[in-house]
Structure formats: C-alpha cells, structure tokens
Amino acid sequence: MTDPLTDPAATPDELAFEGALRPTSLAEFVGQPKVRGQLEVLLQAARLQERTPDHILLAGPPGLGKTTLATIIGAETGRPIRYSSGPAIQHAGDLAAVLSALVPGEVLFVDEIHRMARSAEEMLYLAMEDFRIDIMVGKGAGAASIPLELAPFTLVGATTRSGMLPAPLRDRFGFTAHLEFYEPDDLERVLARSARLLDVEIERAALAELARRSRGTPRIANRLLRRVRDWLLVHAGSSDLDGVRAALELYDVDEAGLDRIDRAVLHAIAHRFRGGPVGLSTLAAAIGEEADTIESVVEPFLVREGLIGRTPRGRVATPAGMRHAGAEHLDATLDGV
Ligand SMILES: Nc1ncnc2c1ncn2[C@@H]1O[C@H](COP(=O)(O)OP(=O)(O)OP(=O)(O)O)[C@@H](O)[C@H]1O
Numbered sequence: 001m002t003d004p005l006t007d008p009a010a011t012p013d014e015l016a017f018e019g020a021l022r023p024t025s026l027a028e029f030v031g032q033p034k035v036r037g038q039l040e041v042l043l044q045a046a047r048l049q050e051r052t053p054d055h056i057l058l059a060g061p062p063g064l065g066k067t068t069l070a071t072i073i074g075a076e077t078g079r080p081i082r083y084s085s086g087p088a089i090q091h092a093g094d095l096a097a098v099l100s101a102l103v104p105g106e107v108l109f110v111d112e113i114h115r116m117a118r119s120a121e122e123m124l125y126l127a128m129e130d131f132r133i134d135i136m137v138g139k140g141a142g143a144a145s146i147p148l149e150l151a152p153f154t155l156v157g158a159t160t161r162s163g164m165l166p167a168p169l170r171d172r173f174g175f176t177a178h179l180e181f182y183e184p185d186d187l188e189r190v191l192a193r194s195a196r197l198l199d200v201e202i203e204r205a206a207l208a209e210l211a212r213r214s215r216g217t218p219r220i221a222n223r224l225l226r227r228v229r230d231w232l233l234v235h236a237g238s239s240d241l242d243g244v245r246a247a248l249e250l251y252d253v254d255e256a257g258l259d260r261i262d263r264a265v266l267h268a269i270a271h272r273f274r275g276g277p278v279g280l281s282t283l284a285a286a287i288g289e290e291a292d293t294i295e296s297v298v299e300p301f302l303v304r305e306g307l308i309g310r311t312p313r314g315r316v317a318t319p320a321g322m323r324h325a326g327a328e329h330l331d332a333t334l335d336g337v
C-alpha cells in the first residue's frame with residue numbers, strides 16, 4: 001500500500017478533478033522550459049510545412065504532465081485526438097482496428113505504450129514509418145498479408161518506463177520529451193493557477209510551503225491543495241502558512257514532503273539498522289510494506305532528496321537522512337559511506 005496522498009499515480013476519483021485543472025495550451029503549461037521550447041519548434045515547423053508533426057514520445061515519472069502535454073499537442077495542432085493505451089492493445093488486431101479508424105492528421109495518444117503487446121509493436125513500426133500496415137489473413141499455407149494504407153497521423157506515446165521500450169520503437173519517434181521533476185518555483189505557479197481555478201484564496205507564502213512539500217510533482221501539488229482547501233472550509237481556518245502547516249500535519253505530510261511510509265522507511269534504516277546498509281526485502285519485512293512499493297515510489301524520492309543512498313550492499317541513510325530521522329547519535333556507522 002502506498003500513501004494515497006503522496007502516491008504519484010492518479011487515483012480513479014481524481015480523474016475529473018485533474019481534467020478540470022489541466023492546462024490546454026503550451027503557454028499555460030508551467031515549467032519544463034526545455035520540453036516546451038522543443039515542442040513549440042516541432043509543432044510550428046509542421047504547421048509551416050502543412051504536414052502532420054513527427055511522432056512524439058513523452059517520457060517521465062507519473063504525474064509530471066504527459067497526458068496533459070498530449071492533450072495540448074492535439075489542441076495546438078487543431079487536430080482531433082484519439083486515446084488508447086498499451087494495456088488495451090493486447091493483440092496486433094487491436095492496434096489494426098485503432099489505426100484503420102484514424103482520420104487524416106489525427107493525433108493518436110497511446111498511454112503506457114511500454115505495456116503494448118509485442119505482436120502489435122511490429123505492426124506499429126511500419127505504421128509509424130510508412131503509414132501503412134500489413135494485415136494477415138488466413139493460417140498456414142493459405143495465409144496472406146494484405147497491405148492497408150493509413151491516414152497520415154501523429155503518434156504521441158507516453159511512458160513512465162522508457163527503458164522498457166524496445167529500441168526499434170524508441171528510434172521511430174522523431175522526438176522524445178524527457179519530463180523532469182519540477183522546481184518549487186514552478187510548482188508554486190502550478191498551485192497559484194489551480195487555486196484560482198478552484199476559487200481558493202491562499203497566501204503566497206502558504207503556496208510556497210505547499211510547493212516545497214509536493215515532491216516535484218504537479219499531481220501531488222494539486223492533491224495537497226485540495227486537502228488544504230477542505231481543511232480551510234471545515235476549520236474556517238486562515239489560508240496562511242499556519243493553516244497550511246496545520247492541514248498538512250493532519251494528513252501526515254512533514255516539512256520535507258515525506259509521508260508516513262517514507263518516514264517509516266527512513267526511520268527503520270536509521271534506527272533499526274543503524275544507518276544501514278540493509279537489503280530491500282529485509283527493510284520491507286521490517287516495516288510491513290511491499291518491497292515493490294518501497295522500490296518504485298519511496299526510494300526514488302528519498303534518494304532524490306539526498307536522505308538515503310543505494311550501495312551494492314544495500315540501502316544506507318545519508319547524514320541528512322540520519323538527521324531527519326533524529327538519529328545523528330548513530331551516525332558513526334556512516335563512516336566510509
Ligand atoms: N506543467 C504543468 N502545468 C500545470 N499543471 C500541470 C502540469 N503538469 C501536470 N499538471 C497537472 O498535474 C496533473 C497530472 O498531470 P498528467 O495527468 O498529465 O500526468 P501524467 O504524466 O500523464 O501522469 P501518469 O504517468 O500517471 O499518467 C494534471 O491534473 C495536470 O493538471
């Protein structure tokens with residue numbers, strides 16, 4: 001179980017809320033200046049030459065804006081956009097159905113593209129390159145492949161695991177946008193915009209505090225803002241720094257953005273294992289969490305914050321991590337790390 005408040009993946013009930021806060025143009029898309037600049041040029045060039053833009057791969061951790069950018073690409077090019085996803089494409093036939101229904105110039109968004117079936121991938125190579133597919137009919141000696149022309153389209157793929165994409169697929173994208181975690185300043189702008197849309201009045205300093213605790217992730221920033229909004233409503237509290245601190249304390253998000261599970265992991269490494277090193281499965285058993293959750297959600301964040309490190313012999317707490325866990329007195333074990 002991950003903590004629902006700081007898990008970077010969207011919860012099902014969040015989708016409508018997220019839709020309402022999604023920027024609809026590149027100009028409104030906050031942060032990621034590099035990616036924004038690259039996309040602007042790519043889309044503008046296609047516009048000038050009156051052709052469909054190159055295929056685009058959006059890569060990066062959950063909640064950083066991949067789906068948002070895909071919608072924006074549709075809006076900026078004025079093309080219709082069709083949504084599909086890797087898990088929905090389990091056979092080449094599933095993909096053939098989607099591709100053959102495309103209208104000229106359409107943007108095809110395939111979310112979680114790394115989870116598409118292998119058999120469909122090969123069909124996609126040809127479709128991306130030549131806007132054509134071969135459909136196999138019949139079996140055995142009587143089998144034949146029938147070529148089918150497709151309407152020119154732009155494929156926008158999204159993936160949280162670009163390393164899992166086969167190289168031939170990765171290479172067929174004209175452009176890959178690597179989304180990075182957001183700086184607190186950018187998250188503050190995301191929050192200011194969301195607060196305006198949600199009609200929440202909140203002080204600048206309070207927004208900055210929220211931004212600092214949002215793990216570099218707009219989805220988490222918006223989610224914390226929603227919790228703070230509720231808190232303000234119920235407590236008729238003040239929308240200043242103290243209000244935000246009280247609301248986040250209620251939800252167990254500490255001043256560095258760590259939630260209950262992050263703290264449990266850090267605390268176990270620091271106290272129980274005296275700073276480490278400790279192996280993943282031992283650590284998971286010690287705090288009663290799944291190893292997978294620790295590895296995919298908790299650790300990347302703690303490593304990025306410089307609170308823990310990974311060594312060949314296991315996880316260790318850094319001096320900052322030991323301090324955060326209140327275990328400075330055990331710091332001697334860190335010698336040589
Ligand atoms: N640059 C941004 N500016 C403003 N809001 C943003 C930005 N990026 C993301 N958001 C907000 O964060 C939320 C999550 O973004 P989005 O759904 O695009 O993430 P994602 O990368 O597709 O995540 P996942 O990998 O889980 O599909 C959206 O509600 C969106 O409004």
Ligand SMILES: [Mg+2]
Nearest residue numbers: 066067068111
């Ligand atoms: Mg998405």
